[in-house]
Amino acid sequence: MSSKTLTYREALNRALVKEMEADPDVFVFGLDVPDHKRIYGSTKGLVEQFGARRVFGTPLSEEAMTGVALGAALSGLRPIHVHIRADFMLLGMNQIANMASNLRYMSGGRLRLPLVIRAMIGRGWGQSAQHSKSMHSIFAHFPGLKVVLPTTPQDAYSLMRSSIRDDNPVIFLEHRWLYDIAGEVDEECVIPLGPPGVLRAGDAATVVATSWMNVEAVKAAEVLAKKRGIELEVIDVRTVSPFQEDVIAASVEKTKHCIVVDHDWVFCGFGAEVAARISHRCFGSLKRPVERLGYAPTPCPTTRPLETLFYPSAVEIIRVVERMLDLGQTDLSDESFYSYEQRFKGPF
Amino acid sequence: MIQCEGGVKLKKQEALGLFRKLLLGRLVEERIRKEYPSDQIKTAAHLGIGGEAIPVGVGHCLPKGTKAFGTYRNHVLYLSMSDDVDGFFAEMYGRLTAPAKGKAGSMHMCSPEHGLMATSAVVGTPIPLAAGAALASVYRQSRELAVVFFGDGAVEEGVFWETLNFASLRQLPMVFVCEDNGLAIHTPTSERQGFRSIPEAVAGFNCHVASGDGSDLQGVIALTREMLKRMAEEPKPGFLHLTYLRFLEHVGPGEDFHIGYRRRPTPEEAERLDPVRRFEKELLQDGYSEPELEAIRIEVARQIDRSVAQAQQAPLPPASELYTDVVTG
Numbered sequence: 001m002s003s004k005t006l007t008y009r010e011a012l013n014r015a016l017v018k019e020m021e022a023d024p025d026v027f028v029f030g031l032d033v034p035d036h037k038r039i040y041g042s043t044k045g046l047v048e049q050f051g052a053r054r055v056f057g058t059p060l061s062e063e064a065m066t067g068v069a070l071g072a073a074l075s076g077l078r079p080i081h082v083h084i085r086a087d088f089m090l091l092g093m094n095q096i097a098n099m100a101s102n103l104r105y106m107s108g109g110r111l112r113l114p115l116v117i118r119a120m121i122g123r124g125w126g127q128s129a130q131h132s133k134s135m136h137s138i139f140a141h142f143p144g145l146k147v148v149l150p151t152t153p154q155d156a157y158s159l160m161r162s163s164i165r166d167d168n169p170v171i172f173l174e175h176r177w178l179y180d181i182a183g184e185v186d187e188e189c190v191i192p193l194g195p196p197g198v199l200r201a202g203d204a205a206t207v208v209a210t211s212w213m214n215v216e217a218v219k220a221a222e223v224l225a226k227k228r229g230i231e232l233e234v235i236d237v238r239t240v241s242p243f244q245e246d247v248i249a250a251s252v253e254k255t256k257h258c259i260v261v262d263h264d265w266v267f268c269g270f271g272a273e274v275a276a277r278i279s280h281r282c283f284g285s286l287k288r289p290v291e292r293l294g295y296a297p298t299p300c301p302t303t304r305p306l307e308t309l310f311y312p313s314a315v316e317i318i319r320v321v322e323r324m325l326d327l328g329q330t331d332l333s334d335e336s337f338y339s340y341e342q343r344f345k346g347p348f
Numbered sequence: 349m350i351q352c353e354g355g356v357k358l359k360k361q362e363a364l365g366l367f368r369k370l371l372l373g374r375l376v377e378e379r380i381r382k383e384y385p386s387d388q389i390k391t392a393a394h395l396g397i398g399g400e401a402i403p404v405g406v407g408h409c410l411p412k413g414t415k416a417f418g419t420y421r422n423h424v425l426y427l428s429m430s431d432d433v434d435g436f437f438a439e440m441y442g443r444l445t446a447p448a449k450g451k452a453g454s455m456h457m458c459s460p461e462h463g464l465m466a467t468s469a470v471v472g473t474p475i476p477l478a479a480g481a482a483l484a485s486v487y488r489q490s491r492e493l494a495v496v497f498f499g500d501g502a503v504e505e506g507v508f509w510e511t512l513n514f515a516s517l518r519q520l521p522m523v524f525v526c527e528d529n530g531l532a533i534h535t536p537t538s539e540r541q542g543f544r545s546i547p548e549a550v551a552g553f554n555c556h557v558a559s560g561d562g563s564d565l566q567g568v569i570a571l572t573r574e575m576l577k578r579m580a581e582e583p584k585p586g587f588l589h590l591t592y593l594r595f596l597e598h599v600g601p602g603e604d605f606h607i608g609y610r611r612r613p614t615p616e617e618a619e620r621l622d623p624v625r626r627f628e629k630e631l632l633q634d635g636y637s638e639p640e641l642e643a644i645r646i647e648v649a650r651q652i653d654r655s656v657a658q659a660q661q662a663p664l665p666p667a668s669e670l671y672t673d674v675v676t677g
Contacts, residue, residue: 058514059510063510067475068514071465071477071483072480074477074480094470094473098473104673105674106448107447107451107456108448109673166677167676242675
């Protein structure tokens with residue numbers, strides 16, 4: 001067994017090192033990739049081990065640098081382009097939506113685009129409206145792109161390796177609160193892009209979550225198990241595109257209830273896609289309509305009390321489950337809910 | 349600014365080969381103009397009549413292995429790099445036999461097997477891809493060049509300057525080719541650009557800059573050769589600024605001088621700015637015979653007839669093709 005305990009950041013770093021060792025065509029670039037902070041430590045040691053040819057910083061030119069990644073990928077290399085915040089990808093959106101997603105199709109399958117675009121989702125300590133977007137539903141909207149949001153260290157490690165090896169453009173979105181989370185990582189474990197992961201088995205209701213919302217969903221499940229003796233099934237979507245609904249549909253057939261907790265806005269969001277598909281697939285089994293939770297329909301506020309309200313939480317998940325299952329409100333006054341921000345010291 | 353001293357000395361086969369390429373580009377597009385009213389070619393075709401000498405001349409000088417990128421006005425670039433007239437017309441007619449099975453159409457022609465990697469309808473967008481290809485060649489310690497063709501309108505977009513900055517910073521082996529017809533759709537330069545001239549604006553970057561008459565095939569070749577020589581002596585990106593007259597409307601088969609947004613050239617200007625006529629005259633002056641040129645005209649016209657007939661008879665793609673080529677694996 002090659003399993004060991006790694007944090008999410010170490011798992012990402014390990015995956016990059018492994019792939020760069022295995023394939024000389026893999027290189028990592030982006031603003032701040034080789035600086036002293038090294039993208040939350042995820043690119044630590046890379047420039048020392050692989051040199052400035054394979055690990056380098058860039059001008060502040062998101063569109064051009066995305067195009068450079070594409071041109072390099074078309075030339076047979078495997079670029080990994082990094083953005084310290086997902087919001088900055090909007091400056092490269094022309095290349096992502098008009099080129100990366102289209103070129104294979106427009107060439108009748110003659111072009112191959114093996115590239116990964118990594119970006120961080122910000123949250124906490126005043127990240128505000130322009131440092132907090134996720135946008136996975138927007139990326140997933142364009143056929144030709146793959147979109148990945150790992151939650152566990154194992155998924156961060158295995159899905160990063162799969163993304164680098166994939167011959168299509170992959171958008172890889174990392175939540176900064178996940179960086180310090182530690183877990184067992186089996187370095188031999190291969191996880192393909194597509195199937196979701198079941199984080200917790202249960203029969204009372206199915207909670208489908210993305211990114212950090214899985215942490216909230218697992219917490220909600222633990223509290224409900226302890227206080228009410230009911231078990232939620234928590235499914236981490238992991239790959240938004242290609243989306244594989246079978247595991248979720250099978251779970252809903254068992255639990256008859258489905259809640260989607262998305263790390264994004266609700267309106268026109270990924271949760272709507274899941275709700276529509278599950279309603280279609282499991283129409284006869286559902287005892288209640290599919291419920292959706294996500295960001296409040298506002299830009300992300302800076303101040304702590306409003307920001308806390310902006311994001312869905314374990315408490316909200318518990319309340320929705322109670323309503324769906326016709327349970328009264330559980331007394332949560334003695335519960336301490338995980339708040340990463342109490343540990344997190346800003347500002348970056 | 350690179351100045352070009354003296355012309356070029358073309359060998360006989362070279363000169364006739366160039367004439368064939370120029371003429372092929374011209375006659376293919378004249379054929380599209382003729383076929384367009386039948387409504388079988390259903391793709392937004394941006395014809396390059398008047399601009400043929402730029403892709404043909406620059407392309408002639410580029411070493412084997414060069415990766416090229418271009419825009420929606422790409423017909424002559426595609427034909428001169430691939431010589432694939434059958435594939436070209438199949439793509440125009442949206443047939444299954446086309447290189448991209450009709451998924452590319454006029455605006456997205458590419459031929460990776462001949463080095464034409466991608467073309468884009470969104471102005472400016474292919475420019476950084478060439479920088480990426482040049483970066484890949486540096487990464488692999490090869491000397492392969494990348495080239496990107498784009499219009500003067502692209503210079504107004506941020507991505508042009510972003511790429512020029514990066515290429516100049518990293519001294520990438522790439523050539524920027526600005527095909528300047530003084531118009532973006534129907535808007536003249538004077539209403540779009542806040543700088544005195546494109547070459548002057550680019551001159552502040554750490555790259556080689558040259559400017560010339562893009563209607564003059566031999567001039568384009570001389571300037572490109574001089575540029576490549578300078579790039580070999582002092583490795584920096586090259587920026588070629590070449591002017592030409594767009595004889596037709598922005599998109600479609602018609603002339604539109606009568607609209608009044610630009611002036612119709614005088615007969616003398618039209619003669620000088622038509623790269624095919626101009627090169628033909630030069631060849632005749634240099635002692636090539638009319639029958640030699642006529643033989644090429646006949647061969648090219650026959651090729652086009654065959655390719656058009658083949659395309660018209662080829663099957664359209666089946667419904668299942670809609671879903672292929674989105675992703676691989």
